[in-house]
Amino acid sequence: MGIRSFLAKPFASSVVKAQNRWAAAPVESQNAVFQSLLAGGKDTLFGKEHGFSSIRTYEDFKRQVPVRDYEDIKSYIQQVKEGKSDILWKDKPLYFAKTSGTTSGVKYIPISKESIPNHINSARNALLTYVHETGKADFLDRKLIFLSGSPILDMSGAIPTGRLSGIVNHHVPGYLRTNQLPSYTTNCIEDWETKLDTIIGETLSEDMSLISGIPPWVQMYFDRIIAKTGKPIKDIFPNFSLFVYGGVNFEPYQAKIFESIGKKIDSIEMFPASEGFFAYQDKQVHEGLLLLLNSGIFYEFIPAEEFFNTNPTRLSIADVELGKNYVLIVNNNAGLWGYNVGDTIKFVSKNPYRIIVSGRIKHFISAFGEHVIGEEVEKAMQYAMQKHPEVELIEFTVAPMVTPDGDQLPYHEWFVEFAKLPQDMNAFARDIDQKLVQLNVYYKDLISGSILQTLKITALQPDAFRKYMKSQGKLGGQNKVPRLSNDRKLADELVKFRIN
Numbered sequence: 001m002g003i004r005s006f007l008a009k010p011f012a013s014s015v016v017k018a019q020n021r022w023a024a025a026p027v028e029s030q031n032a033v034f035q036s037l038l039a040g041g042k043d044t045l046f047g048k049e050h051g052f053s054s055i056r057t058y059e060d061f062k063r064q065v066p067v068r069d070y071e072d073i074k075s076y077i078q079q080v081k082e083g084k085s086d087i088l089w090k091d092k093p094l095y096f097a098k099t100s101g102t103t104s105g106v107k108y109i110p111i112s113k114e115s116i117p118n119h120i121n122s123a124r125n126a127l128l129t130y131v132h133e134t135g136k137a138d139f140l141d142r143k144l145i146f147l148s149g150s151p152i153l154d155m156s157g158a159i160p161t162g163r164l165s166g167i168v169n170h171h172v173p174g175y176l177r178t179n180q181l182p183s184y185t186t187n188c189i190e191d192w193e194t195k196l197d198t199i200i201g202e203t204l205s206e207d208m209s210l211i212s213g214i215p216p217w218v219q220m221y222f223d224r225i226i227a228k229t230g231k232p233i234k235d236i237f238p239n240f241s242l243f244v245y246g247g248v249n250f251e252p253y254q255a256k257i258f259e260s261i262g263k264k265i266d267s268i269e270m271f272p273a274s275e276g277f278f279a280y281q282d283k284q285v286h287e288g289l290l291l292l293l294n295s296g297i298f299y300e301f302i303p304a305e306e307f308f309n310t311n312p313t314r315l316s317i318a319d320v321e322l323g324k325n326y327v328l329i330v331n332n333n334a335g336l337w338g339y340n341v342g343d344t345i346k347f348v349s350k351n352p353y354r355i356i357v358s359g360r361i362k363h364f365i366s367a368f369g370e371h372v373i374g375e376e377v378e379k380a381m382q383y384a385m386q387k388h389p390e391v392e393l394i395e396f397t398v399a400p401m402v403t404p405d406g407d408q409l410p411y412h413e414w415f416v417e418f419a420k421l422p423q424d425m426n427a428f429a430r431d432i433d434q435k436l437v438q439l440n441v442y443y444k445d446l447i448s449g450s451i452l453q454t455l456k457i458t459a460l461q462p463d464a465f466r467k468y469m470k471s472q473g474k475l476g477g478q479n480k481v482p483r484l485s486n487d488r489k490l491a492d493e494l495v496k497f498r499i500n
Helices: 005-022 024-041 043-051 058-064 070-081 116-135 165-169 192-203 215-229 251-261 374-387 426-438 441-448 464-471 487-496
Strands: 095-100 107-111 143-146 155-158 159-164 208-212 242-246 266-273 275-279 289-291 297-303 326-333 337-351 354-360 392-401 409-422 458-461
Touching: 005 024, 005 116, 005 155, 024 058, 024 297, 024 326, 058 326, 070 107, 107 165, 107 215, 116 165, 116 242, 116 266, 116 275, 155 487, 159 326, 192 215, 208 297, 215 251, 215 392, 251 374, 251 392, 266 289, 275 297, 275 326, 297 458, 337 374, 374 392, 374 426, 409 426, 409 464, 409 487, 426 441, 426 458, 464 487
Parallel strands: 095 159, 143 208, 208 242, 242 266, 409 458
Antiparallel strands: 095 107, 155 159, 266 275, 275 289, 289 354, 297 326, 326 337, 337 354, 392 409
């Protein structure tokens, strides 16, 4: 046992004890965060404009602070860029996390000295919680790889600006620096494919124990290693024992990832975003991610079916229900107020509060009134893959076909890149469709009412999604393919890669 793994166990015990205390008092924990945020924001421009000094309760807050998206805070962000202090949060941000939006172009999300511990400590605590639960700590003594964006920061006015993963890279604890890969120089390479080849050169001869990243990009790393060596990952990295991931649902990628490794290993799911680190998997044996209620973020939840209403219901943690889809709204100690992060979640436990990420509120198909969401298509795909165990999946996305050729009925078109094709594509499509009918009553009604025909699968050429993402300048890092679209913009690009 090395010094890191030796010291990690008592540290992990301390972290979990503190975690259990706030998790056992969820409403009180969130109320304390709420009051702290009001105190931190009351003397800011935003706080004065919204009467923070008169807010006493959450009901007061809802009356005075509307839900907003990035377009609604853009003018405040511009003032911060111009060098003004005390605009959204006291003083100035330490950083802007730069992220691409589907409707707002580039977004600049503030990170303050008060909020940076949420991003750093939450990732650390996820690993320590795993150590405490399993007793496994030896992975900390070996090499750890984090597939992330470049740590090079630009300036937006006087504020250092970069991708969240790059910003976080500057705050990796010193005790992990010596076994962290890739090297800083390699991490600074902007071109993803060049960077990946360099990472492989650095890591092939190392004793890797933990690999972290978004599953499709980790899969690309594995594919290139296997192509280069002809061996499964377990033979290259025999001590690789922990896969840490976030950003997408792991289930559609799981079979292919574990086949590439050559065995099943432990994994930890995390839910980080530029707006905050919201949750992580705290148990290997329970579903869901522990919602972090004591980390500088006050959460609100809007029932997904009400989100586009004029005056939707806004709930605090005290009033949520299990199994219901909510749009996640955050208020944080970097100056986001009533901010829609765009993700939908479901609670799977209230003791403690654990969630699953069910999709994106703007990523859905409702071209015919069906409102199919990401969670539903992923469950349908997973069901079909279980019935057809020969299938291996690389990536997929779904879009509506509103005006097909001839006199055909409209349908949902599934663009799928397979590593291994189904033996019977028609049966595979039918199984997906049947599961989706079970999961979504509106889709069921449209199928049974002959408004829609059953879905069609368009199989794509190898590397189709990689080529598409590269063409959009979004290869690697934290970029993700939208699971669903309500239009044909993505579909019209992907159809160029179909297998004829």
